[in-house]
Amino acid sequence: MDETVEVKAPSNFLERIIEDDLAAGKVPNNMIITRFPPEPNGYLHIGHIKSICLNFGLAEKYQGRCHLRYDDTNPEKEELEYIESIKRDISWLGFDWGEHEYYASDYYGQLHQIAVRLIKEGKAFIDELSAEELKEYRGTLTEVGKNSPWRDRPIEESLALFEEMRQGKHPEGSMVLRAKIDMASPNMNMRDPTLYRIKFAHHVRTGDEWCIYPMYDFTHPISDAIEGITHSICTLEFEDHRPAYDWATEIDGIDHAPRQYEFARLNINYMVMSKRRLLNLVKLGIVDGWDDPRMPTISGIRRRGYSPESMKDFVGRVGVAKSESVVDYSLLEFCVREDLNKRAKRLMVVLEPIKLIIDNYPEDRVEYFDAVDNPEDPNSPSHPVPFTRELYIEAEDFAEHPPKGYHRLYIGNEVRLKYAYYVTPTSVEKDEDGNIVAVHCTYDPASRGGATEDGRRVRGTSHWVSASEGVEIEVHLYDKLFASEYPGQGTGNYLDDLNPDSHVIVTDAKAEVEILKTQVGDYLQFIRNGYFCLDSKHSDEGRQVYNRTVTLRDSWARMKQKMGL
């Protein structure tokens, strides 16, 4: 009988609001209902992960539920492809909306009825002002607007016109349905907002059933109310819309008026997040589609090899608040590394190979060493790695003129080949241009396994791949898509800040054979190089293509930089 009462304080202002509402008995059936309301006009990105985790996470934490509702009220921009990708992305994150998959378009009938009622009650009217006139009448930020000359037209007339609009008897742009609120409101959203507009567009879900479509400020709050949403969470830019939200949910006959709360959207430096900019990158062919591993889209992140767990951890660490913020890219990388360190299988892969020849090792001998899959896991299995006289090592692991503090291979310096033997370089072979072609060395048979009885120390350990027993793979080294912290800040054009080194292709990397067992979705660490995954798009049976997810932290690289090397 443990009496310990876990009083976990709410971790952000939304949790506090929910807990207060729950405690005050304000929530119907004591069950909160949230919703994730994407518009299917593009791919979801990392910013959406924050919203998804918030909405689904809150529902989980307080034993409520979260609806997936598509805000599909603009048929011109919405596509089935997006609807499907959104579901795939949310599922990948591990969230389940169960039966609760909805579409604002499901409510078109009800929305229409409410609109008709508003007209009958004199609370809405058909306006025949053109778009330009409408803009003029709206006023400016500092000047109040003017009532439309159509505002006081007879109810019957508006009713008839609205019906004709619905029947397609009027062209696009000729008239709209507007609410009568207050043209003098300091809040632009309350200056008789448009409720319905005419669009002769084919809708993904309703086809050609409608040619009038409701606007966000009318649709969203009512959809929330219909679904019994208790806490409607959105981003800061909708703060100004809250009065409109409240106006709509307070229309007679609408029950369980939900409340809207706003939080700061996620921004990360070195990234662009707007759908417009992302779409542009795709259209211009700057990236390999929406799922390019450098894209911040969920599909890009997945293809890059980031795990859903690390993404949830990331948004959790970022927190939820109301101040606009820009999160450091380093936090993202930290979360990815932390998760992958625990789960990635270790393999030896040489990205920039040079040959290492062990002169005193038998020419035709092949011996196998045992390599642990993951040293972080005490129960980890291991796999065999073939070792031979000729190997490939990383070019970076040998230096003709070692800088201060360098303890890898150089003439006379004994270094360990991981799992295998200690070797000492003796000479270098160069081509006519002076490039190092091969390094010769001798090995100490007594160091078999990578240690000696005398306990003598070696400072460096290098990874290696047998020249004859290894396989060749293609590796794509990805880095930040943008080179500046705030893309476009300098010139005003974010494309000016593209990082020219964001995608480097290595076609002749050498890998231990074990790599052939890799499946798409496996998390790998190429020892001392970083985390990698099999590319889901460009790998085929004949050739494996790997994507670098993220590098390992590299304190030697930083030291070199500091020393100006």
Added chain:
RNA sequence: UGGGAAGUCGCCAAGUGGUUAAGGCUCUGGUUUUUGGUGCCGGCAUCGGGGGUUCGAAUCCCUCCUUCCCAGCCA
């Protein structure tokens, strides 16, 4: 110059009148290590400015400053 919001360490972010002002990332010392990875130990803020209230303020009041959002028949 209208309205709405935000300002706590380089980046996030707790804190809601009495705390040595949480925590994470970054940075940085050291240590462990068959990954210059990981792990472990340590360092790093007086709260946008100025007044005031109070025995006592990041927390209350006044004032000033800065930043962001809003004038789609987009969401």
